[in-house]
Amino acid sequence: MLKVKNLEVYYGVIAAVRGIDxxxxxxxxxxxxxxxxxxxxxxxxxxxxxxxxxxxxxFGGYDTKNHKTHTxxxxxxxxxxxxxxxxxxxxxxxxxxxxxxxxxxxxxxxxDEMYKLFPRIEEKKAQMAGTLSGGEQQMLAIARALMSExxxxxxxxxxxxxxPKIVGEVFETITRLRDEGITILLVExxxxxxxxxxxxxxxLENGQIAMSGDAKELIGDDTIRQKYLGG
Amino acid sequence: MxxxxxxxxxxxxxxxxxxxxxxxxxAVSILNNIAIFAILALSYNLINxxxxxxxxxxxxxxxxxxxxTALFLIPAETKLDMFALEDPTxxxxxxxxxxxxxxxxSGVVASVLAFILSIPVFRVRGDYLAIVTLGFxxxxxxxxxxxxxxxxxxxxxxxxxxxxxxYWTGFTMIVxxxxxxxxxxxxxxxxMKAVRDDEDAATAMGINTFWIKxxxxxxxxxxxxVGGGLMASLLTTIAPxxxxxxLTFQLLIIIVLGGxxxxxxxxxxxxxxxxxxxWLRFLDQNMDIFGYNTGAHPGLRMVVFSILLVxxxxxxxxxxxxxxxxxxxxxxxx
Amino acid sequence: MVLExxxxxxxxxxxxxxxxxxxxxxxxxxxxxxxxxxxxxxxxxxxxTxxxxxxxxxxxxxxEELSGLKPNMIVQRGIARTFQNIRLFKSMSVLDNVLIGxxxxxxxxxFESILRLPRYFLYEKKLKNDAMEILERFGIAKYANxxxxxxxxxxxxxxxxxxxxxxxxxxxLLDEPAAGMNxxxxxxxSQIIKNIKDEYGLTILxxxxxxxxxxxxxxxxLVLDYGEEIFEGKPSEAIVDEKVVAAYLGxxxxx
Ligand SMILES: Nc1ncnc2c1ncn2[C@@H]1O[C@H](COP(=O)(O)OP(=O)(O)OP(=O)(O)O)[C@@H](O)[C@H]1O
Ligand SMILES: Nc1ncnc2c1ncn2[C@@H]1O[C@H](COP(=O)(O)OP(=O)(O)OP(=O)(O)O)[C@@H](O)[C@H]1O
Ligand SMILES: [Mg+2]
Ligand SMILES: [Mg+2]
Numbered sequence: 003m004l005k006v007k008n009l010e011v012y013y014g015v016i017a018a019v020r021g022i023d024x025x026x027x028x029x030x031x032x033x034x035x036x037x038x039x040x041x042x043x044x045x046x047x048x049x050x051x052x053x054x055x056x057x058x059x060x061f062g063g064y065d066t067k068n069h070k071t072h073t074x075x076x077x078x079x080x081x082x083x084x085x086x087x088x089x090x091x092x093x094x095x096x097x098x099x100x101x102x103x104x105x106x107x108x109x110x111x112x113x114d115e116m117y118k119l120f121p122r123i124e125e126k127k128a129q130m131a132g133t134l135s136g137g138e139q140q141m142l143a144i145a146r147a148l149m150s151e152x153x154x155x156x157x158x159x160x161x162x163x164x165x166p167k168i169v170g171e172v173f174e175t176i177t178r179l180r181d182e183g184i185t186i187l188l189v190e191x192x193x194x195x196x197x198x199x200x201x202x203x204x205x206l207e208n209g210q211i212a213m214s215g216d217a218k219e220l221i222g223d224d225t226i227r228q229k230y231l232g233g
Numbered sequence: 234m235x236x237x238x239x240x241x242x243x244x245x246x247x248x249x250x251x252x253x254x255x256x257x258x259x260a261v262s263i264l265n266n267i268a269i270f271a272i273l274a275l276s277y278n279l280i281n282x283x284x285x286x287x288x289x290x291x292x293x294x295x296x297x298x299x300x301x302t303a304l305f306l307i308p309a310e311t312k313l314d315m316f317a318l319e320d321p322t323x324x325x326x327x328x329x330x331x332x333x334x335x336x337x338x339s340g341v342v343a344s345v346l347a348f349i350l351s352i353p354v355f356r357v358r359g360d361y362l363a364i365v366t367l368g369f370x371x372x373x374x375x376x377x378x379x380x381x382x383x384x385x386x387x388x389x390x391x392x393x394x395x396x397x398x399x400y401w402t403g404f405t406m407i408v409x410x411x412x413x414x415x416x417x418x419x420x421x422x423x424x425m426k427a428v429r430d431d432e433d434a435a436t437a438m439g440i441n442t443f444w445i446k447x448x449x450x451x452x453x454x455x456x457x458x459v460g461g462g463l464m465a466s467l468l469t470t471i472a473p474x475x476x477x478x479x480l481t482f483q484l485l486i487i488i489v490l491g492g493x494x495x496x497x498x499x500x501x502x503x504x505x506x507x508x509x510x511x512w513l514r515f516l517d518q519n520m521d522i523f524g525y526n527t528g529a530h531p532g533l534r535m536v537v538f539s540i541l542l543v544x545x546x547x548x549x550x551x552x553x554x555x556x557x558x559x560x561x562x563x564x565x566x567x
Numbered sequence: 568m569v570l571e572x573x574x575x576x577x578x579x580x581x582x583x584x585x586x587x588x589x590x591x592x593x594x595x596x597x598x599x600x601x602x603x604x605x606x607x608x609x610x611x612x613x614x615x616t617x618x619x620x621x622x623x624x625x626x627x628x629x630x631e632e633l634s635g636l637k638p639n640m641i642v643q644r645g646i647a648r649t650f651q652n653i654r655l656f657k658s659m660s661v662l663d664n665v666l667i668g669x670x671x672x673x674x675x676x677x678f679e680s681i682l683r684l685p686r687y688f689l690y691e692k693k694l695k696n697d698a699m700e701i702l703e704r705f706g707i708a709k710y711a712n713x714x715x716x717x718x719x720x721x722x723x724x725x726x727x728x729x730x731x732x733x734x735x736x737x738x739x740l741l742d743e744p745a746a747g748m749n750x751x752x753x754x755x756x757s758q759i760i761k762n763i764k765d766e767y768g769l770t771i772l773x774x775x776x777x778x779x780x781x782x783x784x785x786x787x788x789l790v791l792d793y794g795e796e797i798f799e800g801k802p803s804e805a806i807v808d809e810k811v812v813a814a815y816l817g818x819x820x821x822x
Pocket of ligand 2: 126129133134135136137138163579582584602603604605606607608609610611651
């Protein structure tokens with residue numbers, strides 16, 4: 003589904019991602035873990051061509067080199083961005099509508115699904131997204147991404163700011179989405195929970211892949227435990 | 234670093250001196266024009282670019298500055314002769330000082346007015362400044378037209394003593410530039426930028442954002458007033474029609490081209506815009522191209538100038554200097 | 568009591584975000600505010616800092632009432648905050664962001680800065696040193712001259728806290744300080760926060776969803792649900808409280 007070769011991201015002279023290779027197969031949940039500044043967000047940005055990058059990215063059989071972000075979204079890529087980035091001056095419902103921009107015919111049906119998933123935002127559907135609480139915005143950001151019915155869903159720290167109970171529900175939902183056929187690329191600081199639901203994982207350190215492999219094995223790995231799971 | 238700054242300053246001062254003494258009058262008049270527009274644009278950039286408060290005020294404050302200086306410079310007898318519609322009020326007749334105090338008074342009057350405008354505008358959140366200052370510009374012009382006892386109405390003022398020369402305009406520009414940089418690299422400048430980036434967060438740092446915006450606005454007004462005074466003395470005649478929104482618009486082009494928030498960029502912007510429109514003047518006249526006479530095309534100059542502007546902006550989206558200063562560029566290279 | 572809230576109610580339109588809530592924080596405490604999303608935690612911060620004006624009730628800081636004071640005045644009395652949705656000054660360097668926090672401690676006038684009089688140099692130099700010291704504490708001194716918006720999310724959070732600390736507070740309000748950090752980084756951050764608390768003699772009120780962090784940091788927690796208190800007491804007891812589990816923690820073992 004997604005194949006990345008020798009991906010590099012530079013901000014001026016600073017290298018954020020230095021030549022990484024990885025692969026996401028259809029129907030997998032793949033985790034990308036790493037410390038602050040390791041290059042996780044930059045990698046996701048590069049996959050969407052929303053920041054400049056070098057290297058080869060093949061998505062669904064196409065080299066994405068000359069594609070704009072919006073065409074990639076049309077082709078089935080979606081991102082739940084870091085820091086939510088909901089449209090603060092639009093209502094909750096209008097935000098969902100923006101998520102379904104290229105998917106109008108399924109809007110009503112999907113909207114109901116989202117409200118079932120996050121009843122909290124249904125209570126707030128007419129409220130401006132900017133006045134939602136942080137966690138409510140996070141729920142909205144996830145729902146908005148799902149409104150496009152992506153083939154590959156990328157989530158940048160989806161558990162950020164969510165109550166533990168909701169975190170649990172979100173991870174369950176991710177598993178369920180995978181079972182329904184959506185492929186998942188997950189960036190998480192809550193590495194334990196992420197690895198738990200993932201098939202495979204890549205560990206980023208200073209813009210390079212330091213380790214990769216079966217998620218369950220990585221949970222058992224001593225260095226991983228020490229570095230990312232808090233001992 | 235300090236050495237670099239001082240040598241810039243020295244070069245600028247020597248250049249002003251040299252130009253005044255050795256350049257032909259046409260070149261000097263262009264330089265005067267550049268210097269005055271640079272003064273106005275530098276101060277405009279403080280409120281608009283650094284503090285991020287979109288404002289459309291300069292024409293109003295420049296007008297005020299021009300009239301104040303003119304009235305202070307013109308001797309009483311000349312005023313009596315000149316005021317054709319009605320006699321000047323005794324207060325206007327009595328105004329008389331030398332050039333420097335006149336300029337300072339221009340600045341003071343403008344910044345006092347700026348303060349008065351600040352109170353309603355900056356007390357509340359929101360983008361009222363643009364609309365209020367736009368209205369302010371109109372009101373000032375209407376005032377100048379309709380108060381013949383103070384401004385000689387639509388006839389304007391002439392025979393203003395021509396005290397200004399390149400020393401005055403050039404040095405005032407240098408002083409304005411240095412003061413603006415001193416503000417930017419102080420806690421006040423930082424606070425102005427903080428207000429621009431995120432007013433709530435600035436407040437959460439204990440900053441009284443009302444005063445910060447007011448300082449920026451009053452400072453802008455002060456130097457716009459001074460610039461207006463210089464303009465009056467340089468042109469020797471002024472009339473209400475000179476101070477329309479078009480003037481503000483020209484300044485807006487300069488600061489956007491140079492970079493919002495960049496004082497170095499503003500100087501470059503003033504040179505390019507004022508120098509450029511002057512240099513392109515040949516386009517308005519008859520031209521011989523390979524022996525073929527194109528005829529005169531008045532207005533062609535502005536068309537070409539606009540196209541050049543658009544091209545420049547395409548290459549430098551955030552202005553030529555972004556929001557950096559010349560000194561930042563040296564710092565980076567160290 | 569350093570901070571005392573009495574019968575606070577906050578309504579947005581018809582919605583009651585906080586419902587007649589009272590509690591107090593004692594000097595030197597680390598007091599945790601937890602609860603489901605939308606329970607009213609951040610709203611409570613906004614009331615204490617003067618960003619929102621409560622519909623009813625009183626806020627007292629060191630026995631003085633805060634109601635009616637502008638946010639910047641409240642900061643000057645010694646209450647600093649961080650924002651849940653990171654709100655750095657994006658066009659400015661990390662160092663400048665922290666220097667903004669020192670604004671009211673830079674004791675020179677506008678004219679002194681225009682004329683570059685000695686006091687300008689005196690304070691700029693001193694505060695630059697102080698700012699660098701704070702950045703070093705948070706391990707982000709190497710980013711001092713980097714644009715704040717080009718830091719990674721986790722590091723931007725640290726700048727938020729550093730900047731709040733620069734205002735020289737007595738009471739620090741932290742809204743999800745550990746969000747975006749992995750367990751090790753969270754552990755480091757706990758240590759930093761504990762250190763600065765002792766060194767600056769701070770009282771801390773914090774919101775966080777990371778229960779391990781809360782458990783390890785807080786002397787006391789208040790659990791809110793729909794703007795009402797459902798529990799107040801030791802964090803270790805909150806974790807096993809039935810109502811808290813039902814409303815907030817759930818029975819998922821992910822954290
Ligand atoms: N716009 C930018 N300009 C310059 N440097 C940047 C920019 N964005 C990110 N960086 C740098 O690139 C590196 C990787 O950042 P990135 O945001 O990808 O990290 P991350 O792994 O997502 O970290 P976090 O877990 O904290 O979100 C960091 O060193 C960061 O400072
Ligand atoms: N300005 C506002 N207008 C209308 N409703 C608001 C406003 N601000 C907050 N609310 C609502 O008040 C409730 C409390 O919000 P608050 O931000 O305090 O939640 P929180 O406890 O901080 O949640 P989280 O953990 O998700 O950050 C939410 O339901 C929110 O939608
Ligand atoms: Mg990130
Ligand atoms: Mg909150």
